[in-house]
Amino acid sequence: AQTVTQSQPEMSVQEAETVTLSCTYDTSESDYYLFWYKQPPSRQMILVIRQEAYKQQNATENRFSVNFQKAAKSFSLKISDSQLGDAAMYFCAYTRTSGSRLTFGEGTQLTVNP
Amino acid sequence: DTEVTQTPKHLVMGMTNKKSLKCEQHMGHRAMYWYKQKAKKPPELMFVYSYEKLSINESVPSRFSPECPNSSLLNLHLHALQPEDSALYLCASSQEQRNTEAFFGQGTRLTVV
Numbered sequence: 684a685q686t687v688t689q690s691q692p693e694m695s696v697q698e699a700e701t702v703t704l705s706c707t708y709d710t711s712e713s714d715y716y717l718f719w720y721k722q723p724p725s726r727q728m729i730l731v732i733r734q735e736a737y738k739q740q741n742a743t744e745n746r747f748s749v750n751f752q753k754a755a756k757s758f759s760l761k762i763s764d765s766q767l768g769d770a771a772m773y774f775c776a777y778t779r780t781s782g783s784r785l786t787f788g789e790g791t792q793l794t795v796n797p
Numbered sequence: 798d799t800e801v802t803q804t805p806k807h808l809v810m811g812m813t814n815k816k817s818l819k820c821e822q823h824m825g826h827r828a829m830y831w832y833k834q835k836a837k838k839p840p841e842l843m844f845v846y847s848y849e850k851l852s853i854n855e856s857v858p859s860r861f862s863p864e865c866p867n868s869s870l871l872n873l874h875l876h877a878l879q880p881e882d883s884a885l886y887l888c889a890s891s892q893e894q895r896n897t898e899a900f901f902g903q904g905t906r907l908t909v910v
Contacts, residue, residue: 728901
């Protein structure tokens with residue numbers, strides 16, 4: 684069975700600073716997708732970034748980037764120039780390419796301090 | 798339109814009531830999902846519909862009854878719920894059941910009294 688582990692229940696960062704959220708996963712599949720979702724107090728799960736396992740290049744979306752280490756099964760999220768609006772619960776998630784089930788980690792609550 | 802719309806946003810119901818949650822998307826997605834989320838926990842998959850047919854039921858109690866009237870709509874019918882069923886219910890959709898990118902609605906906050 685696939686598992687996703689986020690070892691940091693809570694993180695905090697100063698506005699304009701950089702923060703990295705950790706995620707590790709376990710799978711025997713070679714083809715899969717990894718995601719970071721953000722869930723602010725408004726409750727909607729918003730896709731932040733997506734990584735296909737077959738791509739060696741790390742995904743980047745504006746201030747958000749990932750460090751994808753396939754051999755180590757690690758998928759960390761870096762947020763640069765943190766903004767107050769980045770404060771949210773962040774979930775790492777996994778799905779097999781042929782699958783339909785998202786497996787989520789337990790989440791990391793990010794606080795951004797002004 | 799990249800929205801998944803859920804109604805109502807909040808619902809309080811008694812244990813003998815019957816109510817329904819609604820979800821709508823107009824992105825042409827053929828897979829739709831119901832998730833249950835408890836406070837400070839990740840979402841848990843309940844049901845998956847693919848091309849309007851139920852393809853996954855994660856052993857959800859029968860007091861939860863999903864329905865997919867057409868490719869844009871997904872309902873969750875609720876009957877005889879328990880207080881422990883109080884949670885945030887999230888609807889999501891994706892292009893196909895192979896879930897390369899799921900779009901989520903804002904959820905319905907359900908309280909069972």
